[in-house]
Amino acid sequence: MKSFIFFALLHLAFGAIFKHGLVHHVSKMQKMIRAGTWADHLVKKQAMKAEALKANPHFRGSFPQKVYDYEDEEYLGNVTIGSPDQSFKVILDTGSADFWIPDRYCDQGFDCEGCTKLNWDCAFECQDGFCCEVLTEKWKNTAWLNYTRQPSVFKTACDGKARYDLTKSSTYQHNGNGFDIYYGTGSAYGFLGTDTVRFGAVGTDQLVVPKSTFGMATHIADFFAEDPIDGILGLAWPSISVSDSTPVLNNAISQKLLDQNLFSVYLAMIGFQDGVYGGVYTYGAIDTENCGPILAYQPLSSATYWQYKMSQVDVGSYSQSSGRFQWDVISDTGTSFIGAPQSISDKIGKQLGATWDKKNQVYEIACNATIPDFVFTIAGPDVNFCYLALFPFDNEGFGPDWILGDPFIRQYCHVFDYQQKRIGFSANIVQ
Numbered sequence: 001m002k003s004f005i006f007f008a009l010l011h012l013a014f015g016a017i018f019k020h021g022l023v024h025h026v027s028k029m030q031k032m033i034r035a036g037t038w039a040d041h042l043v044k045k046q047a048m049k050a051e052a053l054k055a056n057p058h059f060r061g062s063f064p065q066k067v068y069d070y071e072d073e074e075y076l077g078n079v080t081i082g083s084p085d086q087s088f089k090v091i092l093d094t095g096s097a098d099f100w101i102p103d104r105y106c107d108q109g110f111d112c113e114g115c116t117k118l119n120w121d122c123a124f125e126c127q128d129g130f131c132c133e134v135l136t137e138k139w140k141n142t143a144w145l146n147y148t149r150q151p152s153v154f155k156t157a158c159d160g161k162a163r164y165d166l167t168k169s170s171t172y173q174h175n176g177n178g179f180d181i182y183y184g185t186g187s188a189y190g191f192l193g194t195d196t197v198r199f200g201a202v203g204t205d206q207l208v209v210p211k212s213t214f215g216m217a218t219h220i221a222d223f224f225a226e227d228p229i230d231g232i233l234g235l236a237w238p239s240i241s242v243s244d245s246t247p248v249l250n251n252a253i254s255q256k257l258l259d260q261n262l263f264s265v266y267l268a269m270i271g272f273q274d275g276v277y278g279g280v281y282t283y284g285a286i287d288t289e290n291c292g293p294i295l296a297y298q299p300l301s302s303a304t305y306w307q308y309k310m311s312q313v314d315v316g317s318y319s320q321s322s323g324r325f326q327w328d329v330i331s332d333t334g335t336s337f338i339g340a341p342q343s344i345s346d347k348i349g350k351q352l353g354a355t356w357d358k359k360n361q362v363y364e365i366a367c368n369a370t371i372p373d374f375v376f377t378i379a380g381p382d383v384n385f386c387y388l389a390l391f392p393f394d395n396e397g398f399g400p401d402w403i404l405g406d407p408f409i410r411q412y413c414h415v416f417d418y419q420q421k422r423i424g425f426s427a428n429i430v431q
Contacts, residue, residue: 016258016284017258017285018200020207075091075267076092076228077089078204079198079200080202081164081198081214082196083169083195087162089230092281094331095330095333097235097240098181098232098242099212099234101164102162102220103164103191103218104216107157107158107159157223158217159225174193176192177192177243181242187221189219190216191215193213195214196210207283209251211251212248213246213251214245237250239304249263249283259285262286262417262419263415264413264415265279265413265414266281266287266291267279290428292429294415297423297425300423305330306423307329309329310327310377314375315373315374315375317351327401328402329376329378336407338403338404339403341401352372353369411427412427
């Protein structure tokens with residue numbers, strides 16, 4: 001059998017092919033561990049999560065697919081929005097389906113007099129939205145507006161980030177709806193709009209997608225402060241969109257902008273380096289420059305995340321089968337480690353001579369240790385790769401059992417095929 005992860009796009013007959021270069025950044029988690037601040041962050045994170053679950057118990061169970069956690073982002077791409085272009089650096093994330101960037105007034109707040117001058121978007125851009133003359137009873141009773149409007153959340157996480165200014169775009173259109181995405185470390189919320197979104201930087205061969213819906217965040221979690229990203233662009237399926245919006249790439253497919261309804265991902269082996277070339281996303285075609293022939297395709301088990309089935313893992317002399325009910329596995333470009341059930345990750349760690357660092361919640365291993373192959377059995381021939389970047393992951397009965405992040409994707413190029421709801425794997429030929 002074979003191990004992989006999933007992405008996809010629908011097939012188009014009269015479109016084109018676009019390459020989207022990536023910039024590699026060391027994950028914030030790794031930087032904080034080296035700086036000795038990660039353990040304190042984890043304490044704060046758990047306290048925030050407990051408080052959020054107490055206030056909003058529906059976050060656990062009812063909508064688990066809408067809870068994301070971006071602590072391990074590494075590969076960023078440039079996008080532009082509006083006419084003329086406004087540029088942003090975003091995570092191209094296969095583990096979510098919404099696109100948001102900071103709004104012009106992100107985390108600034110206004111007094112009532114200033115709010116009323118904002119007219120229709122007053123409710124979203126003011127700390128006290130209820131002072132807005134245009135605020136209707138509908139908005140006053142909107143749950144997401146009520147439970148997120150807390151004075152304590154107005155921080156400065158937006159400082160230094162690129163912000164979208166709707167007044168400077170001739171192609172912007174009002175939407176009228178809000179969005180609210182809850183993270184383990186906080187939240188991002190604001191209002192939705194429609195404009196032209198372009199994959200790639202100004203001056204490159206951009207994939208131009210008119211009339212795309214995106215979020216303008218009036219608040220983002222503190223964790224994003226002093227981070228290289230401006231926002232997150234989701235590439236998963238529409239069914240897990242928090243805002244019930246059509247993801248930008250799905251919108252490109254519906255407009256027949258791509259040669260094929262798929263995209264491929266190549267991530268380069270970089271190491272602990274910042275701001276260097278990190279790989280490429282190819283929209284509308286399979287990447288034959290960086291990737292070899294397709295070894296196999298695996299059908300998706302769920303068109304939500306890029307999710308498929310895995311039946312076994314082998315590391316050295318340790319072997320564990322999923323049993324009768326195979327594990328659900330997702331391919332997630334927004335995670336820099338591999339997440340496994342803790343009962344399995346602990347045994348893998350023991351097999352490799354790693355010790356659990358309770359303070360930082362990571363497995364420590366000698367830098368000169370000899371690491372045996374990891375063999376993930378999915379469907380087809382076994383596929384091996386060597387890496388120890390593992391964390392225990394408990395889905396609490398909801399969502400995927402495993403998250404195969406960047407260490408796996410760096411070993412195998414991925415083809416995310418929307419047309420046939422499958423994911424293809426090929427060996428990287430450029431390291």
